[in-house]
Amino acid sequence: MEPEDEAGLPQYQTELEAIEESIRNFEEGRRENIAVISEPFAGRGKLIDEIRKVHADKITSVRFNSTITSSEFLSSLREGKDIIILENCHFLVRRKIGGFDQIDAFLRYMASSGQLFITTWNSFAWSYLSAVISINSYFQRVVRLYPLGAEALQSLILSSYPYIIRFAEDRDAARGGFSVSMKCIHLRLPFSSTVYCLPWPDIRVPHPLKRRKLKGKDLFFKRLADISGGNPGVARRLFELALKSSPELLVSAPEEPKYTIDLGVSDRFLLSLILTMESVAEDDLSEIAGPDIDVRKSLYLLSSSGLITEEDGDYGITPEALKSVVQYLELTRMVW
Amino acid sequence: MADLLPNTTESLAGLTFQDISFGTVLYVAYVIILAYIVVFISSFLLRKLSERLPTYRHPVTMLIPLVKIFVYFLAFYYIIIAFIQPNLTQLVAFFGLFGAALGLGLKDLFADIIGGIVIIIEKPYQIGDKITIGEYYGEVTDIGIRSTKLVTPGDSVVSAPNYLIFSQSVSSANAGNISMMVIIDLFIDSRCESGTALKILKEAVISSKFVFVSEKFPFTVLVDDFPFYHRIRAKAYVNDLRDEFEFKSEVTRKAWIEFRKHGIRPPRMRDAIPEQGTLTAPPS
Numbered sequence: 162m163e164p165e166d167e168a169g170l171p172q173y174q175t176e177l178e179a180i181e182e183s184i185r186n187f188e189e190g191r192r193e194n195i196a197v198i199s200e201p202f203a204g205r206g207k208l209i210d211e212i213r214k215v216h217a218d219k220i221t222s223v224r225f226n227s228t229i230t231s232s233e234f235l236s237s238l239r240e241g242k243d244i245i246i247l248e249n250c251h252f253l254v255r256r257k258i259g260g261f262d263q264i265d266a267f268l269r270y271m272a273s274s275g276q277l278f279i280t281t282w283n284s285f286a287w288s289y290l291s292a293v294i295s296i297n298s299y300f301q302r303v304v305r306l307y308p309l310g311a312e313a314l315q316s317l318i319l320s321s322y323p324y325i326i327r328f329a330e331d332r333d334a335a336r337g338g339f340s341v342s343m344k345c346i347h348l349r350l351p352f353s354s355t356v357y358c359l360p361w362p363d364i365r366v367p368h369p370l371k372r373r374k375l376k377g378k379d380l381f382f383k384r385l386a387d388i389s390g391g392n393p394g395v396a397r398r399l400f401e402l403a404l405k406s407s408p409e410l411l412v413s414a415p416e417e418p419k420y421t422i423d424l425g426v427s428d429r430f431l432l433s434l435i436l437t438m439e440s441v442a443e444d445d446l447s448e449i450a451g452p453d454i455d456v457r458k459s460l461y462l463l464s465s466s467g468l469i470t471e472e473d474g475d476y477g478i479t480p481e482a483l484k485s486v487v488q489y490l491e492l493t494r495m496v497w
Numbered sequence: 498m499a500d501l502l503p504n505t506t507e508s509l510a511g512l513t514f515q516d517i518s519f520g521t522v523l524y525v526a527y528v529i530i531l532a533y534i535v536v537f538i539s540s541f542l543l544r545k546l547s548e549r550l551p552t553y554r555h556p557v558t559m560l561i562p563l564v565k566i567f568v569y570f571l572a573f574y575y576i577i578i579a580f581i582q583p584n585l586t587q588l589v590a591f592f593g594l595f596g597a598a599l600g601l602g603l604k605d606l607f608a609d610i611i612g613g614i615v616i617i618i619e620k621p622y623q624i625g626d627k628i629t630i631g632e633y634y635g636e637v638t639d640i641g642i643r644s645t646k647l648v649t650p651g652d653s654v655v656s657a658p659n660y661l662i663f664s665q666s667v668s669s670a671n672a673g674n675i676s677m678m679v680i681i682d683l684f685i686d687s688r689c690e691s692g693t694a695l696k697i698l699k700e701a702v703i704s705s706k707f708v709f710v711s712e713k714f715p716f717t718v719l720v721d722d723f724p725f726y727h728r729i730r731a732k733a734y735v736n737d738l739r740d741e742f743e744f745k746s747e748v749t750r751k752a753w754i755e756f757r758k759h760g761i762r763p764p765r766m767r768d769a770i771p772e773q774g775t776l777t778a779p780p781s
Contacts, residue, residue, distance in 0.1 A: 258700040258755045292710040293703040426740065430706035449704075453747070493551055494675075494709055494736050 172313040173208055176304045180212055180279065183302050184244065187277040194271060194278045194299065196250075198287045199306035200487070201439045202394020202480050205281045208306065209246055212279065220244045225252035227475075228438070228445045232266045239270075244277045251286035251438060257449045261294065268299055285487075285496045286437040292497055307345045307358040308391020315382040317393055318400050327409045328377035380412040388417045390484045398480040420468065420485040427454040428462055432469070433495040436486060440475045517580070525576050532572035539564045547625075551737065555673050558624035562617050562640040569642060605660065609643040612659030616640055620673065621662060627670040627677055627738050630657050636739070650742065670738070676709050677738035681731045681748050689761040691720045691727045697759065701752040702733045707744035709736040726764035 176197070183193045199205045213220055221241030223234060229252050238245055253264040271278055282290075284305070290296040297303065309317070319326070345358040389396035403414040424432065427450075434449060435441055447456045460476060463469045468486055470479045478486055490496045540561045547557035577583075583591055596607075617640070622628045626637050628647065633655045635647035644656040661667070671677035681702070685694050699718040702708055710716055716733035735744040756762070 256704045258697055258704060258751060260704065261700055292712075293716075426706060426743075451751070495706075497709070497711060 172309060172317060173204070173306060176208060176306060177211060179302065179304050180208075181215075183279075184212075184216065184277065187244070192275070192277055193301035195280065195302045195304060196287065196297075196300040197279065197281045197304045197306070198284045199281075200284050200392055201436070201478060201483060202392055202398075203306045204393050205306060206248065209248060209279070209281060213246060216244060220246055222246045222248070224248040225250065226440070227442065228252050228255050229263045230255075232263060234263075235266060235270050238274070238276070241276065243275075244279065247278060247280045249283075249439070250280045251283040251290075254286065254290065255445070255449050256289075256434065257451065260449065264290070264294070264296075268296070271299065283437055283439055285433070288497050289437060305358065309386070309393055309396075310345075310391065311379070311382040311386040314386050314389070314391070314393060314396045315378070318382075318397055326404070328381050329409050329411050377410075377412055381410055381414065384412060385415045388415050388484075390487075392480075392483060395480045395483050402481070418481040418485065420466070420482055420489075422466070422468065422485060422489040424462075424489075428459045429490065429493055429495050430454070431456065431459045432463055432486060433490050435463075435469055435476050436478055436490060436496060440472075440477045442475050446476070521579055524579050528572050528575050528579075532568050535568050536565050539568075551675060554675055555623045555625045559617070559620070561624060562613065565642060566614065566617070605658070606643065608660035608663070609658050612662045613640060613642055616645070616659060616662055621667050622669045623673050625675070625738070626673065627741065629668045629670075630661060631665055633657065675737055676714050676734040677741060678732055679735050679741055679744050681733075681745055683729045683731075683749065683752060683756075684726045684764055685729060685756065686762050686764045687722070687724070687726050689727070690759075691722075691729065693759050694727070694729050694756060694761050695720055697755045697761075698729050698731050698748070698752050701748045701755070702731045705733075705744060705747055705751075707735050707737075707740045707747065709734045 180195055180197070183195050186193055197205055197208065213222060219242055221237070221244070223237055223241075223245065225234075225248065238247075247267075250264075250267075253267055254260060280300070287296065346361045385396050385399060389399055399415045399418075403410055403416070407414065431446060431450060431454065434446060438445075443456060443460060446460070450456050460469070460471075464471065464476075467479055468482045469476050487496070543557055543561050543564070547554040550557060577588075577591070581587075581591070616622070622637055622645075624637050624640055627635065628637055630645070630647065633647055633649060635649040635653075635655060637645060638648050638654075639646040640659075644658050647655040647657060649655060681698075683694070683698060685691070695718055699716075702716055702718065703710065708716070710733070714734040716731065718729065718731045721728040721730065731748065733744075735741050
């Protein structure tokens with residue numbers, strides 16, 4: 162199962178509208194290739210499913226689930242309809258000599274084709290490719306899936322539970338109140354089709370009267386949004402963990418996962434590869450890393466520290482460790 | 498100046514000197530040891546903190562010389578007041594005369610201290626920078642009151658007096674950044690396809706685990722033609738300047754493995770040196 166499939170459909174109305182606008186423009190003769198970018202577990206797949214549902218008759222879909230080593234996929238694009246959805250395009254790149262041939266072939270094809278491309282990318286792979294091969298210049302519309310707020314997470318998660326979940330305010334959590342978190346203000350600049358996220362501090366000061374109005378449920382999801390960094394997949398995972406421990410959810414139930422990460426360069430590099438590729442087999446990692454890195458040993462180290470998990474032979478970041486992993490790799494500048 | 502000196506002397510005339518007892522000597526020793534311990538612990542903690550914050554390593558380590566200067570001047574002040582009980586005018590006058598004495602008698606040491614202060618304020622280099630000073634190249638590991646310590650690639654520790662900042666030009670490869678540009682030159686036979694070599698070297702650079710690329714830190718790969726060889730030159734920033742040589746080595750090795758697969762070979766010496774017998778001796 163793909164990580165983002167777990168997330169359900171997030172509340173990404175602005176992003177859906179942006180894609181719809183590009184499709185309308187394409188039908189009127191103006192082509193704007195689209196790149197949908199998000200962190201792992203952020204729900205890219207569900208957003209694309211929504212587009213596919215609406216425009217089923219006009220769309221050809223191609224989904225990459227592992228690294229692509231030949232350009233055979235181009236033939237299905239040639240035979241495809243006017244609108245092509247290409248999911249998980251980060252699999253077109255292997256970070257090694259000769260590993261950029263498929264992305265080059267795809268970009269050449271896209272530049273010469275008259276079709277509209279709706280592509281999805283891992284945000285860290287996108288940043289890397291923008292820096293090294295200026296991939297951002299090929300896409301006229303970039304749609305980023307930004308972190309969700311507490312309310313959006315609440316409606317998203319609770320919609321998938323057919324029964325009522327009880328929330329309770331425990332004393333420890335109720336005592337708190339003052340909090341600072343970052344929220345996103347969507348902003349579209351003049352002459353640009355890209356919607357930007359303007360980070361804005363969300364400062365909440367406890368107020369005795371207002372305080373009483375907040376229910377246990379609201380407090381729970383506020384805390385969940387803080388801990389998960391607004392990532393729907395991570396939030397859902399933490400919610401499930403909390404639900405497992407008790408049928409009645411206390412405000413303090415979502416536990417903030419703590420990871421102490423201290424890795425060598427090679428382990429950091431492998432962790433960054435797993436983060437950017439989202440789901441990758443050991444053989445692919447070995448091929449990319451080359452003989453310099455003992456991949457088996459590094460994978461053991463990363464697995465035993467709980468940072469990655471293995472599923473059907475593929476390695477991915479543990480959802481609840483995502484925030485810590487990203488912070489660590491950004492601090493050590495392994496992801497940009 | 499001539500007018501100032503009598504005033505200064507008059508100011509100092511009223512100074513009351515304490516008796517130098519065993520207790521005073523013990524106090525001085527205590528202040529010096531305490532200052533040393535404070536400097537040692539704060540330097541240790543700041544270094545540890547800088548390692549935990551790789552991106553802010555340089556700003557954090559630059560606090561070390563500041564702390565040193567502050568603590569040692571404070572210690573010096575406490576030592577002075579252990580011997581004399583000056584008022585503010587006398588203290589200023591004392592430091593004036595003391596500075597003049599230092600300037601005349603210990604001018605090199607004084608120049609080093611001033612050099613240290615200039616280094617901290619002007620920041621021609623910082624702790625953690627890779628610099629060339631005089632004939633030495635290495636990473637700055639400490640900026641002390643008197644000298645700057647460098648560790649060369651051969652792991653030798655070089656102490657360069659701080660006053661060199663006034664007399665010699667210092668080049669810093671990274672100027673306070675944690676990233677540093679690394680230049681990698683590979684030489685190939687002039688009959689080989691340079692376009693393929695260019696592509697291979699570019700991909701070797703951008704796929705390296707040590708590379709850092711952004712708008713501010715771009716990379717370039719260039720080819721230059723010489724009579725018997727092509728020079729393929731890559732310029733890219735290493736993620737952490739401590740990995741300068743590892744970066745160079747990784748890219749070079751990976752590129753050469755791939756060069757061989759594509760039939761790209763290094764220039765041959767015999768192309769550059771005329772074959773035996775072709776040289777004719779000048780007529781006698």
